[in-house]
Amino acid sequence: MHRITVIGGGFAGRPRPPPRSASLARGTPIAAEAGAKVTVHEAHHTLGGQARTADGPYRTNDGPQALYNGGPHWAWLRRRDLIGPLAPIPPLEASRLRLHHKGALRRTPPFAMLKLLRRRVGPAPVDTDFLTWATGIAGEEGARAAAHCCAVALFHHDPGSLSAAFVQERLRRAAKLPPEAHYPRGGWSGVVDRMAALAWNLGVRMETLSRVDTLPTDTPVIVATSLDAARRLLDDPALTWPSGRTTLVDLAVRTRRGDAFAVSDLDAPGWVEQGGLGVSPRRRGTAQVRTLAPAGEQLIQGQVPIAPHESKADGATRAEQLLDLGFPGWRERLTWRREAVANGRTGAVDLPGSTWRDRPAVDRGDGVYLAGDQVASPRLLSEVSFNSALTAVSLALGRRELDKRA
Structure with a gap:
């Protein structure tokens, strides 16, 4: 044996x-x-x-x-x-995904960014950085938005500097419909x-x-x-x-109608989302499943990649800006908070x-x-x-x- x-x-x-x-x-x-x-x-x-x-x-x-x-x-x-x-992402939750672009929350990505998701766009090169390659297809604005959109699967402060082939695969996975993510x-x-x-x-x-x-x-x-x-x-x-270096922000707030499900930052790498999808519904066969937060509260979990010269506080500040946009009044509803830095613990990244x-x-x-x-x-x-x-x-x-x- x-x-x-x-x-x-x-x-x-x-x-x-x-x-x-x-x-x-x-x-x-x-x-x-x-x-x-x-x-x-x-x-x-x-x-x-x-x-x-x-x-x-x-x-x-x-x-x-x-x-x-x-x-x-x-x-x-x-x-x-x-x-x-x-808990898959149901259509109702997906409809509450918001995109932070040009300083405002939007429901749809910039059209230029969508060009990179077309089937006729062939495999990206390995030896070219993503921003350079994507700019030739979608222009600089669309390329930067697409790179920042990938932060949810990269945890890196500058996705555009990574290998175009590496980022393209993650862009397609992150933008796939219906979403691959289950909780x-x-x-x-x-x-x-x-x-x-x-x-x-x-x-x-x-x-x-x-x-x-x-x-x-x-x-x-x-x-x-x-x-x-x-x-x-x-x-x-x-x-x-x-690898990447990321500020992780976990907080609990009292539940309120009207909050976004998630906010993806297209102006800079960053993402915040509700963790409440993990709460077990009250129906037969699921009563034994533990919930993520006490009744009447919901978790919000965010990650903001930070550069080598930036601090945990820099990432937390940017996370709070996204929270202000997607979860109005979150400070007054706050019941618990935790912050940490994930350094080199978020997977590999491939350079050009x-x-x-x-x-x-x-x-x-x-x-x-x-x-x-x-x-x-x-x-x-x-x-x-x-x-x-x-x-x-x-x-x-x-x-x-x-x-x-x-």
């Missing part, structure tokens, strides 16, 4: 979704289902990585909110009944708990509060941590890749001339493999964790590949 050690109990290490950690999601159950004996070491007292949901009355997520049904992990989670109750009711913790139960039933040994400082040498090892942690553990300075193939390789040699958001695997956000975990397990089991639908 194969024996595999997994370091990190996040989405890739254990049974994870957007978008952004590695171990628990795909790799652990797949390895166990293939007959391997798996041990997971997690330094935190709970599993989940960035897919954790805070305890208490305000159930905010440490990482992404949405699960995209166009990703490779969707069918795998669905087949094992691990997704649980979901686990009650937050990500329910998904994580179901994945942990699957791993447990498959005989996986999961050790929390178990920090690993030295790699074991007797079994294949999958390092499913952040790239920074992997670099220190493996003492490998080559394990670097650019680079693709996902240029990121740190999964196979590090000598039976050591990487899984995570900044590893050489395709797709976006946590889908990268999923694919890299699948590849890592395949290699650790001595196989060239595993069926993604299995």
Whole structure:
């Protein structure tokens, strides 16, 4: 029987979704289902990585909110009944999406931006930045609006400076109709708990509060941590890749009619949206699902990418400007607030001339493999964790590949 050690109990290490950690999601159950004996070491007292949901009355997520049904992990989670109750974006909510453009809220994007979504627009080049390429098609105004629109899936302060091919894929996913985004009711913790139960039933040994400082040498090892942690553990300075830096703002307000569902900033990168879609409705079969906020309140969660020279407060100020536009009177209705900075924890970004193939390789040699958001695997956000975990397990089991639908 194969024996595999997994370091990190996040989405890739254990049974994870957007978008952004590695171990628990795909790799652990797949390895166990293939007959391997798996041990997971997690330094935190709970599993989940960035897919954790805070305890208490305000159930905010440490990482992404949405699960995209166009990703490779969707069918795998669905087949094992691990997704649980979901809240898709209904037409009524989608109609309350507002776009901040030229200083005002609008219901529709600028026409020039829509040019970039036409089917006849071919694949964007890898070696050209998005702003330069898109300006040739839609003009500078449309190109900048499209770049800023992608901030919801990039968490980067200057999306226009990234590879045109990289940004184009995310623009098409973010603008797709009907929307791919679905929201686990009650937050990500329910998904994580179901994945942990699957791993447990498959005989996986999961050790929390178990920090690993030295790699074991007797079994294949999958390092499913952040790239920074992997670099220190493996003492490998080559394990670097650019990411984003983002101010995260979570707040709760008393519910009021007329609020926007979400506000996307097209004048600069930024996004705020209601988290209330995760609240369980009072109908048969869903009463056991925990809600995101107390009755009469709703969560609003925002992310504003910030440049290296900017502070958390700079991002929070811009988030408040979007809140003023989309959620009038939010200050008077405020009941709770939390702010944080996500630095290098929001997935990989590809600069002009680079693709996902240029990121740190999964196979590090000598039976050591990487899984995570900044590893050489395709797709976006946590889908990268999923694919890299699948590849890592395949290699650790001595196989060239595993069926993604299995």
